[in-house]
Amino acid sequence: MGYAICSVFLLALLAPGLTRIAKPVSGWLMAALPLTLCVYFLSMLDATAGGLTLQVTWPWLPDLGIRLSFFLDGLSLLFAVLVCGVGAVIMIYSADYLADHKCLGSFFLFLNLFMASMLGLVLADNLITLFVFWELTSLTSFFLIGFDHDRDKARSSALQALLVTGVGGLALLAGLILVGEAAGTLELSELLQSGDLIRQHAWYVPIVLLVATGAFAKSAQFPFHFWLPNAMEAPTPVSAYLHSATMVKAGIYLLLRLSPILGQTALWHGMLETVGGVTMLGSILMAIRQTDMKRLLAYTTISSLGTMVFLIGLDIPLSIAAAISYMLAHVLYKASLFLITGIIDHATGSRDLSALGGLFGKMPVIGLVAILAALSMAGAAPFLGFVGKELFYEVVLMAPRAAPLSILAALLTSIFMVTSAALLTVRPFFGPARSDRLPHGPVATNLWLGPLLLAGAGTLAGVFIGIIDKSLLAPAVSAVQPGHSVKPLALWHGFTPVLAFSILTLASGIAVYFRCDWYRAWTENWSRRHHYGAETCYERLYSGLFTIASRLTLIIQNGRLRNYLLTVFISATVLVSSTLLWNGGIRFPTVWTSVNFGDLILAGIILAAAYVTSRVGHRLVAIVAMGVIGYGIALIFAQLGAPDLAMTQFSIETMTVLLFILIFHRLPLFSRLAPRRAMRFDAVVATAAGLLMTALTLAAVSGPTDKRLADFFAKQSVPAAHGRNIVNTILVDFRALDTLGEIAVLGMAGVGVWALLKLWPKERRKP
Amino acid sequence: MGPFETVAKGKKKAMRSIILSTAARFLMPMILLFSAFLLLRGHNLPGGGFVGGLIAAAAFGLYLLAFDVQETRRLLRIDPRTLVGLGLLVVLGSGLTGWFKGKPFLTALWGRYRLTGFLHIEIGTPLIFDAGIYLVVLGSAMTMLLALAEED
Numbered sequence: 001m002g003y004a005i006c007s008v009f010l011l012a013l014l015a016p017g018l019t020r021i022a023k024p025v026s027g028w029l030m031a032a033l034p035l036t037l038c039v040y041f042l043s044m045l046d047a048t049a050g051g052l053t054l055q056v057t058w059p060w061l062p063d064l065g066i067r068l069s070f071f072l073d074g075l076s077l078l079f080a081v082l083v084c085g086v087g088a089v090i091m092i093y094s095a096d097y098l099a100d101h102k103c104l105g106s107f108f109l110f111l112n113l114f115m116a117s118m119l120g121l122v123l124a125d126n127l128i129t130l131f132v133f134w135e136l137t138s139l140t141s142f143f144l145i146g147f148d149h150d151r152d153k154a155r156s157s158a159l160q161a162l163l164v165t166g167v168g169g170l171a172l173l174a175g176l177i178l179v180g181e182a183a184g185t186l187e188l189s190e191l192l193q194s195g196d197l198i199r200q201h202a203w204y205v206p207i208v209l210l211v212a213t214g215a216f217a218k219s220a221q222f223p224f225h226f227w228l229p230n231a232m233e234a235p236t237p238v239s240a241y242l243h244s245a246t247m248v249k250a251g252i253y254l255l256l257r258l259s260p261i262l263g264q265t266a267l268w269h270g271m272l273e274t275v276g277g278v279t280m281l282g283s284i285l286m287a288i289r290q291t292d293m294k295r296l297l298a299y300t301t302i303s304s305l306g307t308m309v310f311l312i313g314l315d316i317p318l319s320i321a322a323a324i325s326y327m328l329a330h331v332l333y334k335a336s337l338f339l340i341t342g343i344i345d346h347a348t349g350s351r352d353l354s355a356l357g358g359l360f361g362k363m364p365v366i367g368l369v370a371i372l373a374a375l376s377m378a379g380a381a382p383f384l385g386f387v388g389k390e391l392f393y394e395v396v397l398m399a400p401r402a403a404p405l406s407i408l409a410a411l412l413t414s415i416f417m418v419t420s421a422a423l424l425t426v427r428p429f430f431g432p433a434r435s436d437r438l439p440h441g442p443v444a445t446n447l448w449l450g451p452l453l454l455a456g457a458g459t460l461a462g463v464f465i466g467i468i469d470k471s472l473l474a475p476a477v478s479a480v481q482p483g484h485s486v487k488p489l490a491l492w493h494g495f496t497p498v499l500a501f502s503i504l505t506l507a508s509g510i511a512v513y514f515r516c517d518w519y520r521a522w523t524e525n526w527s528r529r530h531h532y533g534a535e536t537c538y539e540r541l542y543s544g545l546f547t548i549a550s551r552l553t554l555i556i557q558n559g560r561l562r563n564y565l566l567t568v569f570i571s572a573t574v575l576v577s578s579t580l581l582w583n584g585g586i587r588f589p590t591v592w593t594s595v596n597f598g599d600l601i602l603a604g605i606i607l608a609a610a611y612v613t614s615r616v617g618h619r620l621v622a623i624v625a626m627g628v629i630g631y632g633i634a635l636i637f638a639q640l641g642a643p644d645l646a647m648t649q650f651s652i653e654t655m656t657v658l659l660f661i662l663i664f665h666r667l668p669l670f671s672r673l674a675p676r677r678a679m680r681f682d683a684v685v686a687t688a689a690g691l692l693m694t695a696l697t698l699a700a701v702s703g704p705t706d707k708r709l710a711d712f713f714a715k716q717s718v719p720a721a722h723g724r725n726i727v728n729t730i731l732v733d734f735r736a737l738d739t740l741g742e743i744a745v746l747g748m749a750g751v752g753v754w755a756l757l758k759l760w761p762k763e764r765r766k767p
Numbered sequence: 768m769g770p771f772e773t774v775a776k777g778k779k780k781a782m783r784s785i786i787l788s789t790a791a792r793f794l795m796p797m798i799l800l801f802s803a804f805l806l807l808r809g810h811n812l813p814g815g816g817f818v819g820g821l822i823a824a825a826a827f828g829l830y831l832l833a834f835d836v837q838e839t840r841r842l843l844r845i846d847p848r849t850l851v852g853l854g855l856l857v858v859l860g861s862g863l864t865g866w867f868k869g870k871p872f873l874t875a876l877w878g879r880y881r882l883t884g885f886l887h888i889e890i891g892t893p894l895i896f897d898a899g900i901y902l903v904v905l906g907s908a909m910t911m912l913l914a915l916a917e918e919d
Contacts, residue, residue, distance in 0.1 A: 643813035647805075651821035655908060658828040662915040722877050722891055723810035731815065732893040732900070736873040739896075740858055743903040747851040750907030754848065757914040 001070050002056045004037050005120045012112030016105030023104070027095025027446060030108050031088040034115065038084035041077055048074045049475045053189065055125065065180070069125040071189050074475025078324070079122035079253055081472070082331055086245045087115045089450040093339055094237040096446040097346065107147060111241070114140035118246050122253055127176040127186045130254075134172065134218070137247050138165040144242060145234040157230040160538070164227040168217020172254075175210030178203050179261070188257065192482075195261045208262055211254070212271060219251025219305045222279040226535035228302055232294040236342030239294060244301045244334040252308045252327060256320070256480050259312060272313025273401070279306030281409045284416040288516060289523050293341045293351040293424060297334065300377075300420045303413060304330045307392065310409075315400050317484050321477045322391035325489065328473065329384040332458035333376040337424060339451040340370045344428055346447075347439035353423060358433025365448055367429045372455040374421040376462070379414060380506065382491055384462040389414060389505070391489070393498045411505065418509020419516060426513070465489050562674070566682070569689045577692055586695050589702040598639065606632040619670045623660045627653055644727045784833070791833035795842075798826035806901050807894075816897035820904025827905075828912050836916050847913060850906025858899030861892040 011033050019026045047054065057069040072080070094111065098104050117136035124130035139162070146158030180186040182201040183194045191198075198204060215221075220228035231243050242248070255272070262268055280303045287299030304326070311323035343366055344359065345351040360367040372383070379389030392410060399406040461468045469489040478484065493499065512519075556567075580586055609628035616622050630653035638646035674682070713726050713734065721729035731739050802823040809815030831839045840846075845853075865874030877891035 644815065644818070647813060647818045648821070651818055651825060654825045655821060655828070658825065658832070658912065659915065661832070662912065666918075721875065721893070722889060723893070725809060725811050725813065725815070728809045728811075728815045728897070729893075731817070732810070732896045733875050736862065736875075736893075736896060739900065740862065740873070743858065743900055744855060746907045747855060747903050750851055750910035751848060753911045754914045757918050 001054060001072055001123060002058060002068070004040065005070070005116055005123065007033060008037070008112055008116035008119060012109050012116060015108035015112050019105035019108055023099075025095075026104065026108065027092040030091035030095070030112065034084040034088040034091065037119075038081055038088060041072075041080045041084060044072060044077060045471050045475075048072065048077045048479075049471055051475075051478065055189065057125070060126075060129075064128075065186050066128045067126050067187070068129055069187060070120075070123040070129075071125040072123060074477070074479040075253070075256060076122045076479075078328070078472055078476040079249070080119060082249075082328075083115060083118045083122065083246050086241060086331065086335055086454070087111075089335070089339075089453055090237050090241040092446050093240075093342075093450040094235070096444045097237055097342055098235060103147070107144075107235070110140050110143045110147070111238070114144065114242060114247070118250070121250055125188050127180060127188065127191075130188070131169070131173050131176055134214075134250060134254075135166075135169050137242075137250060138162060138169060138218075141165070141231070141242050141247055144238040145231050147235055147238065148233070151233070154233040157227075157233040161227040161231045163542075164224050164538070165217050168214040168224065171210045171217075172214025175207050175214060178207045178210065182207065191261050195264075198261055199265060204262075204265075205267065208265075208267055208271070211258060211262065212275075215251035215254045216275060216309075217251075218254075219248050219309065220279075220302045221251070221275050221306060221309055222282060223534040223537075225279060225283060225302050226533070226538065229295050229298040232292075232298050236294065236338060236345065239298070240335045240338030240342070243298065244338055245331045248301065248305055249327065249331070252305065252312070252323070255309065255312050256323070259320070259480060260482070264315075269313050269315045269401075272309050273406070276306045276308070276310030276313055277406065277409050279303070280310055280413045281306075284413050284420070285523075287420050288416055288423070288512075289520055289527075291353045293344070293353060293428070294338070296353070296420060296424065297338055297341065300417065301330075301334060303417065304334070307410075307413065310406075311392065311395060314395055314406075316395050316398050317481065318391065318398075318487070319395045320480050321473065321489070322388070322395045324473055324476050324480075325384070325391055325469075326388035328461070328468075329376060329388040329458060332454050332461070333373040333383075333385055336369065336373040336451040336454035336458070337377065339447075339454070340366055340373070341424075343443055343447050343451070347441075347443060353427045355434060356428040357431040358429070359439070360429040361433070362439050363443055365452070366443060367425075369448065369451045369455045370425050370429060372459055373451070374425040376455070376458045377424075378418040378421040378506065378509065379502065382459070382462045384458045384465070384468075386462060386502070387465050387489055387491065390493065390498055390502060393501045397497065397501075411501065414505045415508045415512060418506055419512045422510060422513040423516065462491065465491055562682075566685060569685050573685070573689050573692050576696070580695070580699075586699045587702045588698050599636070602632055602635055602639070617670060617672075619664065619667065623657065623664070627657045630656065644725070788833040791829050795826055795830055798829070799823055802826065802901075806897060809897055810893060816900030817904055819897075820901040821908065823901070823905045824908035824912070827909055831912060831916055836913060839913065839916075843909065847906045847909035850902050851910065852906075854899045854902030854904075854906055856899075857902060858896055861895035861899060864892050864895075 011030070015030065018029055022029060044054070053071050053073040055069065055071045057067050060066050060068040091108070091111070094107065095104070098107055101107065114137060117133045117140060120133035121130060121137060124133055142158045142162040145161055146154050148154045176186075179191065179198060182198050182203050183191055185191060185194075198207065201207075217224040228243060228248065232239055234243065259268070283299045283302035283306060287296050287303060290296040290299060308323045308327055308330075311319045311326065313319075341351055343363075344356065347363065348356060348359070350356060376383035376385035379385045392414070396406050396410040397403075466488065473489065557564075606629050609625045609632065613622050613625040613629065616625065630649065634646045634649035634653065637643075637649055672679075713730060716734075717723055717726045717729040721733040723729040723733070802819040805814035805822065806816055806819035807814075809819065827839055827843060830842060862873040865876055866872045868874075868876065870876075875891050875893050875896075877889060879887055879889050881887055
């Protein structure tokens, strides 16, 4: 299981190379591994159906209780099969869809990275492991949304998705850490037994709020929903895979996974019902307005995700089964519809519903597949979507709270879903053909194969719902609700109120379809007068951040070296001296050692050089005087028995003088610009800083020195580090990690100077 | 282009002092040798990769003042930015050697080899680590010096 994830990561690394070598068959090459994994996971069906879970654990950070541990039960198996199965279809499709794109190799790299992360997410046992994979999916999603990075809109949408899901991710991390602290374990498999412990914990409310925020942001629930329609900037296979089938389902997965641990409280049910309900109804109302097929699909996806959240929140045993079957149906029909949209877009150059029409005669296979998928979306029998919607109604009719409101929301959502399905198929495929929007040629097999497989699976799963339920859905449900006996699913329930609702939904949905343009005009008019919503809020925050940052930069980094130095010295002096006084003042040494003649001469030279530096009117003289100070200090080091320090000080001084000489000729002529008052202030600050340093030095030598460290290094340097130079053994052995960090910073500084000098735009170099 | 040119702007290689360039040509190998000497003896006596790298950079800096950027680059052969990366990789490699032997990252490994008779030599990964520091320091300092000297 762990190796399954590793193998996909490995394939990701090989993907660019493989694509370059064998471009015509790259899609099939990429699909081979997910197909194999899909079969592998399906072979585990019997084990998980029997209630077994498989576990794999690799050590990672044992001191923090963080392990790279994975486990497979009914729920993770269902998701893993979907990730791999849909993934394989997407790979085959993408190779043809992006055949002309120059970066197909890196596309496969990111797509495989995403698939590996998604697999890791649904298989993770350790909460921190889960979080790492969770964030990896956000990151790869960023690269995939912004894949056509030449376009502004793609870049800003990618950033928006990253920021929104990233904020959710931070909340999730906090929530998961709290869960770990409260329960004393980070392993999901152990947490599943300690739900009561967490529900009664004082941190229960913050935990639920934080975790739910993470899940809502990822699954595009209100008020985080706006990133998903914008994410449609991604290439269509990405939208099909990440933004309808898998990544946005991660939030659903998390809520399902954690509902035995966090669920069964009023807070949990109330919040999920409210957010899910608002999202499913609100976004389906937005969906019908859209004319871009992809944006329409995106809004219906948000609505379906809302329905799933709503169902997970409902306080009825059957609702989990409803959520899971609704999800499976959604994955199959929605990915298929996305891929068909991509085909239409490719063939006609447009995905605008108002510009398309009459395509059925030109591409009948695609049209049939689209109808299959759309019928499942509308919830018609005998498709899987029908089962999902029947369960949805059945559960809502039993809703314990706010039943009339829930029923109304469910009914309206389903009706508009039918309308959306009709819009997506009737508009492009039937009606008068547009001569300017006709396909250029036949559609490649690799393109229509994927949607056909997905839509076909949705149909077959509906017909053979008994088998699917027993092998795939029921184990997933019992993983979430252990011990509950679930009633087997079936297509036909007899003449029940639910069936009446279904027929009513279909009929009204089609009726609404014919009134659709009127609704569009009305909402268009309305939205022109009202500009508010979650996205406006995001944009305000985003631009506000930039405004504040640029104002702050203007104040703090105004480009005057003098002010920088003043700030540094004043704050250092004030902070250090107040800390000193706070801790009981300074103790001065009681014993004064005698000073020899050499020291006095050195001190005299340094003082004289310092005076010259501050008084002289020529820059070159000042630099030389500064050098004298540095060399004087180096000599003091040498005299006090610190040859390493002295040598380093000497070389640093030399380098400083060298650097000064190099930039010297480009500085303006030396002149005293500051008024006398400012200079007097500078003198006060300088004196204060100098006095503080003197006081600190005196204080440092006044007390008895703690010799433990010095003794340790003196004793250990030869036996442990094989060296007699203690300074060097500390640098390269005892504290080698610090040194590694320091030289990394040094290297960065060098490259930074280079970048500042070389990458500055030419026209701005000389003001 | 050296810094002294500003005195006579526009004239390339103005102010090239024969004394300085001859001295630089003569001193250069000695200083470099000295820096290598400091690097090698650093573990037991004053010295080490940091100061060695600085002194090597000073040697190239002297050459830069005496000649010009192109000459110095030719002498250096490798772009100093590459040196920084190379040095970091060397340091990382020395740390990973212990890790591959199943010890914590950056654990030092030591080997004692007999040269002839009584002469033994003790070599360990810290020396490689120090060499990495040397390269990073040299590379970083030269990146700054050359960037400043080229800037015009």
